[in-house]
Structures are given as C-alpha cells and as structure tokens.
Amino acid sequence: MSVPFGEPLHHGAMDAAVDLAAHSVAFPRRWWYPVARSSELGRKPLAVTLMGTPLAVFRGADGTPGVVLDRCSHRNYPLSLGRVTDEGLLQCGYHGWSFDQGGSCRFVPGLLETRTQSTWHVAAHAAVEQDGFVWAWGEPGAEPTRAPFALPVVAGRGAGETVFRIDLDSTLRAASENALDVPHTAYLHRGLFRGRRRNRITAIRRPVTDGIEVQYLGEPVGMGPLRLGEASGRTFDHWDRFLLPSVAQIEYAVQGWFRVVNTIVQLPLSPFRTRAWFVVRFSSPLPGPLVGTVVKLQGRRILGQDAEALARQTERSLQLGGERYASTELDLLGTAIWRLLRSAERAEQPDGEDLPLASVSERRVVFEA
Ligand code: FES
Ligand SMILES: [Fe+2]
Incomplete structure (x- = not known):
C-alpha cells in the first residue's frame, strides 16, 4: 500500500490507551521549536500542535509573531479560528475577545469600560522569526535561555535553496534516526542512493555542542548508479548531525566542486506525529534553480x-505495546539521539536551573555500504 504524501495513516493511534513510557517519547521544553514557515504565516492565524498541545500562531501589528494556547479563555473556542485585528490582536471568532502576543486579553466587546483580568489571559509562548521560520519556546510563560538553531549559510556559485515539508507518522526520535541513518539507503531506497558495489567506509561519531555528529570517510563520489568517484578516487566530505531538540542535518561536499546541506527542522506535533521541513541549501557549478x-x-x-517505513514502524510498535530495539555498531545515531532527548528532558529542573546533558561517547566504526 502506498502512503499519500504527508497524509496521516492512523489518526486514531492516540485514542487507544498508549503507554508512552514504552515508546521513545521525550519533550524537552526549554528549547525552540519551529511552528511555521515565515512564508505561510500571513494575516490569517495558523493552528499547529506542539507535542499534542494546540497552539495558535499569528502576527501582531508590527509583524512579529505571537504563539498562544489555541483555546479562548472565555468558552474554550479555538483562537486559530478567529482573525487578526488591524491592531494586531488575535480576536476570537466566537464572542470577539481579543488577545495580544503575550496572551493578555486586551478587549472584550460590549463591556462599557476597558478592563482586563489575569484569569482572562491565555498561556503564551515566546516566539521569534529567524531563518525563514517562526520558532516557539517550548515552555509557556517562560523567558528563553538560548537562541533558536541557526541554519547554515551556503554561499558561492550556483547557490540556492529548496524547502519541502512532510508530516510523518513517527516519533521525533525515529524520524531523526531515519533521516540520518546510512544503512537503510541501500535497501529501502534501493537504486536511488548507493551503487551495487559496496565500499568500505569509516564513520567517526563525536559529541558537538547540544548534539552529536558522525563524519564519514571513504565514500566514493556518486549518486545511485552514477559512480564518479570509483574511477577518480574522489570521496565525499560527509557529516550527519543531530542537534537538540529537533534538528537533523546531512552535509555532503566535494572540495572546490559542490556543497549541499540538508537541514531537517522538525516539529513534534504529537508523540507519534512529526512535521519535518527539509531545508536543502547548496552551491554547485550547475544553475541553482535546476x-x-x-x-x-x-x-x-x-x-x-x-x-x-516510519508509519509501519510506528504502527507495529503501537500494536505490540511498545518499541524494542536490537542494534549493532552500525546503528550509530538512534540510541545517541534518544539519550540526548531524554537527558535534555530530565535536565529541566522545576526551579529553572538545568542539569548538564548526558555526554555521548566518541566511536569509530568501519563498515560496508
Ligand atoms: S469563546 Fe472566545 S470570546 Fe467567547
Ligand atoms: Fe531514507
């Protein structure tokens, strides 16, 4: 059966009682999450979810983004079904209560005097716009303690960018592992990536700030059946990275020829549904648009x-009451990604002071791909 691109396979997965502890579900809150692309947020408010919590995203009068809980404090109506007023307030579509980016109720239609009460407020998340995305701080009502992830700049001849989005039936952990997993490419994507000849590749995994990186050495330059490197002896510079809380990155380059960085910016919509934007930036001798x-x-x-594949993996894990993994040294990132996510979640202390993240060990693996 083929999956319609980006369509959910099983909307009802969370209706049944699911033991989240049996799945790789972690939600570190003191980080920035992408909630929309800048280009999709115009005058109309948008509805998204962040780990199951409905949020309304809108632009204030000055154009800066606001992110609030998508529930009117008056009668629970979704604020995202309302509109943005000329004053840049998010106005509920039911009785017109209007909220600013900080979640304060600034206007109640019909009241003879202007007044507000703290019980009329809606929870608000800090929000910023950077690198073409609107980012929301995961913890409502809190002051951010770091900057959002900065997308890399890829400059030079033929520089360009393409972005596409998909919603996956998958935990953030499984989606991130899939994006960075090398061994599956020869099977799931047979013929699209790697040639029939297998090559000996060295992978070096090492910790980086807020994440982990794997560098691959000895991968001949090529794509699918095109194996330029086998004759010329040229190899890719290739790195895969996972960066907390939800960024996966694949970088390929050949010195003096081309560079492509695919940054996968992810939003955990819910425990088993992950939105991924693929931001591919490149430079090469070929025309950028092509x-x-x-x-x-x-x-x-x-x-x-x-x-x-991810939908099937999720479906089976849910059906059998949880995930179970057998791994080898070729599964370089899955466990490390999970350790990072869980340690980031556990590091968050109620008093606001965070503990240090778990350290990831360095590892060197030689394999065939
Ligand atoms: S429910 Fe929003 S104004 Fe009444
Ligand atoms: Fe893949």
Whole structure:
C-alpha cells in the first residue's frame, strides 16, 4: 500500500490507551521549536500542535509573531479560528475577545469600560522569526535561555535553496534516526542512493555542542548508479548531525566542486506525529534553480519511502505495546539521539536551573555500504 504524501495513516493511534513510557517519547521544553514557515504565516492565524498541545500562531501589528494556547479563555473556542485585528490582536471568532502576543486579553466587546483580568489571559509562548521560520519556546510563560538553531549559510556559485515539508507518522526520535541513518539507503531506497558495489567506509561519531555528529570517510563520489568517484578516487566530505531538540542535518561536499546541506527542522506535533521541513541549501557549478528542482523531485520520492517505513514502524510498535530495539555498531545515531532527548528532558529542573546533558561517547566504526 502506498502512503499519500504527508497524509496521516492512523489518526486514531492516540485514542487507544498508549503507554508512552514504552515508546521513545521525550519533550524537552526549554528549547525552540519551529511552528511555521515565515512564508505561510500571513494575516490569517495558523493552528499547529506542539507535542499534542494546540497552539495558535499569528502576527501582531508590527509583524512579529505571537504563539498562544489555541483555546479562548472565555468558552474554550479555538483562537486559530478567529482573525487578526488591524491592531494586531488575535480576536476570537466566537464572542470577539481579543488577545495580544503575550496572551493578555486586551478587549472584550460590549463591556462599557476597558478592563482586563489575569484569569482572562491565555498561556503564551515566546516566539521569534529567524531563518525563514517562526520558532516557539517550548515552555509557556517562560523567558528563553538560548537562541533558536541557526541554519547554515551556503554561499558561492550556483547557490540556492529548496524547502519541502512532510508530516510523518513517527516519533521525533525515529524520524531523526531515519533521516540520518546510512544503512537503510541501500535497501529501502534501493537504486536511488548507493551503487551495487559496496565500499568500505569509516564513520567517526563525536559529541558537538547540544548534539552529536558522525563524519564519514571513504565514500566514493556518486549518486545511485552514477559512480564518479570509483574511477577518480574522489570521496565525499560527509557529516550527519543531530542537534537538540529537533534538528537533523546531512552535509555532503566535494572540495572546490559542490556543497549541499540538508537541514531537517522538525516539529513534534504529537508523540507519534512529526512535521519535518527539509531545508536543502547548496552551491554547485550547475544553475541553482535546476539543482533545486531536481533535489525537490528526488527528495520527495525518497521521502515517500521513508514516510511509509516510519508509519509501519510506528504502527507495529503501537500494536505490540511498545518499541524494542536490537542494534549493532552500525546503528550509530538512534540510541545517541534518544539519550540526548531524554537527558535534555530530565535536565529541566522545576526551579529553572538545568542539569548538564548526558555526554555521548566518541566511536569509530568501519563498515560496508
Ligand atoms: S469563546 Fe472566545 S470570546 Fe467567547
Ligand atoms: Fe531514507
């Protein structure tokens, strides 16, 4: 069965009682999460969820974003179904109560005098716009303690960018592991990535700030059946990274020829549903728009296969009451991603002081791919 691109397979997965402790579900709150692309947020408010919590995203009068709990304090109506007033307030579509970006109720239609009460407020998340995304701080009513993830700049000849989005039936952990997993490409994406000849590759895994990185050495330059490197002896510079709380990044380059960085910016919509934006930035001798089109077409094809695999993986884990993993040294990132996510969640103390994150060990693996 094929999965319609980005369509949820099982809306009802969370209706049944699910033991979240049996699944890799962690939600570190003191981090920035992408809630929308800048380009999709216009005059109309948007509805998203962050780990199951409904949020309304809108732009204030000055154009800066606001993110509030998507529930009117008056009668629980979703604020995202309302509109943004000329004053930049988010106005409820039911009785017109109007809220600012801080969640304060600034206007109640019909009241003879202007007044407000703290019980009329809605919870608000700090929000910023950066690198073409609107980011919300995971903890409502809190002051951010760091900056959002900065997307890399890829400059030079033929520089360009293409972005596509998919919603996956998957935990953030499984989606991140899938994005960065090398061994599956020869099977799930047979023929699309790697050639028939297998090559010996060295992977070096090491910790980086707020994350983990794997560097691959000895990968011949090529794509699918195109194996340029085998004749020329040229190899890719290739890194895969996971950066808390929800960024996966794949970087490929050949010195003096091209560089492509695919940054996967993820929003955990709910425990088993993850929205992923693929921001592919590149420079090469070819015209940027052409490369962008090819990357998008090929990327969506590959992603369709990943989406189906992830949905099946999630479905089976839910059906059997939890996840279970057997791993080898080739599974370089899955466990490390989970350790990072869980340690970030556990590091958050009620008093606001955070504990240090778990450290990830360095590892060197030689394998065939
Ligand atoms: S429910 Fe929002 S104004 Fe009444
Ligand atoms: Fe894949």
